Amino acid sequence: MEVKTKSLLDNMIGVGDMVLLEPLSEDSFIENLRKRFDHNEIYTYIGSVVISMNPYKSMLIYSPEKVEEYRNRNFYELSPHIYALADEAYRSLRDQDKDQCILITGESGAGKTEASKLVMSYVAAVCGKGQEVNKVKEQLLQSNPVLEAFGNAKTVRNDNSSRFGKYMDIEFDFKGDPLGGVISNYLLEKSRVVKQPRGERNFHIFYQLLSGASDDTLKKLKLDRDFSKYNYLSLDSAVVNGLDDATSFRTVRNAMQIVGFMEDEVQSVLELVAAVLKLGNIEFKPESRCNGTDESRVKDKNDLKEMCELLGIEQSVLERAFSYRTVEAKLEKVSTTLNVAQAYYARDALAKNLYSRLFSWIVTRINESIKAQAKTRHKVMGVLDIYGFEIFDDNSFEQFIINYCNEKLQQIFIELTLREEQEEYIREDIEWTNIEYFNNAIICDLIENHQNGILAMLDEECLRPGTVTDETFLDKLNTICAQHQHFESRLSKNSKFLTDHSLPHSCFRIQHYAGKVLYRVEGFVDKNNDLLYRDLSQAMYKANHSLIKHLFPEGNPAKVNLKRPPTAGFQFKASVGTLMRNLQTKNPNYIRCIKPNDKKAPHIFTESLVCHQVRYLGLMENVRVRRAGYAFRQAYEPCLERYKMLCKRTWPHWRGPAREGVEMLMADLQVPAEEFSYGRSKIFIRNPRTLFFLEERRRQCLQDLATLIQKIYRGWKCRTHFLLLKKSQIVVAAWYRRYAQEKKYQKIKRATTVVQSYTRGWQARKLLRELKHQKRCKEAVTTIAAYWHGTQARRELRQLKEAARNKHAVSVIWAGWQGTKVRREYRKFFRANAGKKIYNFTIQRIMQKYFLGLKSTLPSMSPIDKNWPVRPYIFLDGVHTELRRIFHLWRCKKYRSRFTEEKKAVYEEKLEASELFKDKKALYPSSVSQPFKGDYLEISKNPKYQKLNSSVDEKVLLADVVNKINRANGKGATRILLLTKKNVVLADQKTGQVKASVALPDLTSVSVSTQNDGFFALRLKEGSASAVKGDFLLSSEHLIETITKLHHIGSAASDGEQLNVDIADEFLVQFKQDKVCVKFIQGAPKNGNGASCKRKNNRLLEVSVPASA
Ligand SMILES: Nc1ncnc2c1ncn2[C@@H]1O[C@H](COP(=O)(O)OP(=O)(O)OP(=O)(O)O)[C@@H](O)[C@H]1O
């Protein structure tokens, strides 16, 4: 089980529970309240009773978070709050199946209604949820604005003062979900409808209707928005600060709708409210009758008419009811006229009755809506918001009634508190000690006793025939109650008060449990009678308005009841009786509201006012009753949990039963035995002193413990930190070492590798050296062997050579010797010049051999054979070359000598052509292999040219077709060119007609290009006969032959002057008068002979010669 150690004793301002107040006195009580109030602690407990101070400001202690905080918590677990009480009540209702009642008392403006709403809203917040449940909750909560609008008014004490007592039973199912509710209302202050004290207002609904209703609604209700138009509305405080009547009207309409009022019902209610206002405006005037009495008449019938229209009443009926009164007695009916005062009385009585009945109807209607539907057994939580004790300067019948109610509530409080206390003692098996307290049953008896109680006597007076006045009533009291110890009156038989001037003659005083109250008897009888003339109720019944008819059932002529209706006092006593019986069956929860000041202002604490309330609420009495036995009690588990640190045996854990733990604790702390008792489940502490002693010890101990915990925590924290550091250090060190080792290892590895590599290198080199050495050795061996073998061989060779040389030397020497011997022998046979002769002989012999050899090795006779035998001796070099040249010349001569004359001429021409063109004109090489035919046209044989042939005198040396180039456009025209020894003739190719004949001497030169073309220009001597037309530019396929021939003939014919052949790529040609430049350019390669001539301008003829491919 979870044991909660939190308590309201923690962080307490003053004391949270007055039972613990030490010392207990009125001053300390009020001082404690003030201290808490100054710290915004508006709630204080007296045991399970909550004292609530009105903060007159909105507090942040009602938030949903607060609701959650207090939800399902023990009453004393948290600081005092109204929610703690609501939670306790709701939980014992839900979990223990105990019906609850919450009794909220306090004077006007102390915060009762607010408290009741807080309780309801808390219960609504913590109880179950669901569509149906939420609707019920909403209806229950929304009944408040409706009732407040009709039953609350602004008074000097409270801007929203409840002018009725309200008891609401909220019904729950077994799960604790709300099912519905029943509202009971008590004693509406209906006198307020017709008259309000200075600075106060009528009920809110009147102002709300006029401010908030639409123009249309007002028109329908025949109302004017102006408050001043209505006599029943007080004007001096019609507008209240902080109250927005128009908005409130909308809220009320909305709330009525939520609660379940039909639209026509709302309309009827508003019509009645409007009718009350109209009623107030009806005024009367006296009208003298013939019998001398005054009869009242309605002054201005307009309001009456409108009111009658609103309620559907026949105007004349109501008018008559304001003028006459019918008294029925058995079979008689007596009608008396009403004077103006009586008429006003009747009007006001009607207004009051109309309004109070309307209010009761509204309550009934709400009950209809909110009543629980299910027929199962309900759990009930009652909330009583009823006026507190009233002690004014001028106290009347209402105060008397109210104070009577409060006496009854006090009585029930005492009864229930004591009963509860006693029950607890029995439950806990604690010895019951009698508690001294004041029992107010005697006062209740003074008021309500059936025979001689004040209310009974008042009723008696009211019902008594004859003249009944307030004075006669007082007299009666003076007689009957004179000896009662709580009744005081100047005129009583009690001699004690005969001289008490604080007691006026028309008053009596009652010593209530909360103080003495002086009541003035004036109006007691009237108010108790609460008379409404039958004529009026009948007039109302006749109304054509369902609600009005319903409100005045006694007006039904069919049910005329001659019995007087029950008096107000009687009714109230009866309803209080019912209420008390109801409350007695329930578990009570008290909220005592206190108002801190009269100014409705926050932060002001008026001590006298609070003191007054503390007294009449009987709060001191409350504390005393509560403390009569034991001031404090607590279940063993939380008690042990809270104080276990005070004893070493129970700290930190107590393993045994909690009770034994607490016993151990108490024994250890040496608390005197009379200071506490052990119950079954709780320890009861008699004096708050003891509790505070425990608390103080706990506080000290907590400090020590806190230090200890701090110490241990710090130690733990430091150690944890240290361990963490250590762990981290180890990790860091490990990592570092690993890193360092890795580095070292890598270094060593590198070094090893280096050393290894050096070693291996060294070894390898060593090995290499060795191998090399071995190889060299092998080589050396081979070399040595080779050398050796060589040496051997050479030695052998040398020896052989030596031997051979020796042998040769021997033979040479022998030969020399032989020669010497021979020469010595034959010297005597040779002459001195024999050597020269031998030499010559030898030379001749060689030459002979050379020539003979040459003869047999001579090359062929062909001049182009390049062969020649190889020279046999160097000294024959010049001879050999010369012989070759001579042989070649001889061979050529031999070759030439075989030529005929014609062939010779042909070769001469070829030679000439070679001299002229070789290496000068590109066309030349191609002409070398072509034989120079000369007469290509076979002119002498061809009959076609017979005529032409005959026209030429000499022998034709060359006949060929040429192209004559037209000077104008460069185009060619074919001509026959004939060359004779004297002339060059040009003839038409077709006709054979001579076109031109140029005598060879007239030719100065022939111009040709260097290129591979057949163009040539015949340049004529200036002034010659042939030169008239200018030079000829021709083109021939046999150019080389033609020019060679021309040159040959020209050279032969001329007398010393040779025909020049100019070879150049640019030359001038005389055409008639003009000199035209013929320019040869290299064109693109073309197939065939494609040199073309083009006249470029007057001075230029361009011949494009295709480059040879
Ligand atoms: N708990 C609270 N927090 C804030 N303001 C409060 C609280 N209780 C009361 N008040 C203020 O005090 C005013 C009067 O409270 P309330 O109407 O509850 O008094 P009452 O005891 O019901 O008076 P009456 O007997 O005249 O009906 C409220 O209108 C509100 O302004």
Ligand SMILES: [Mg+2]
């Ligand atoms: Mg109220």
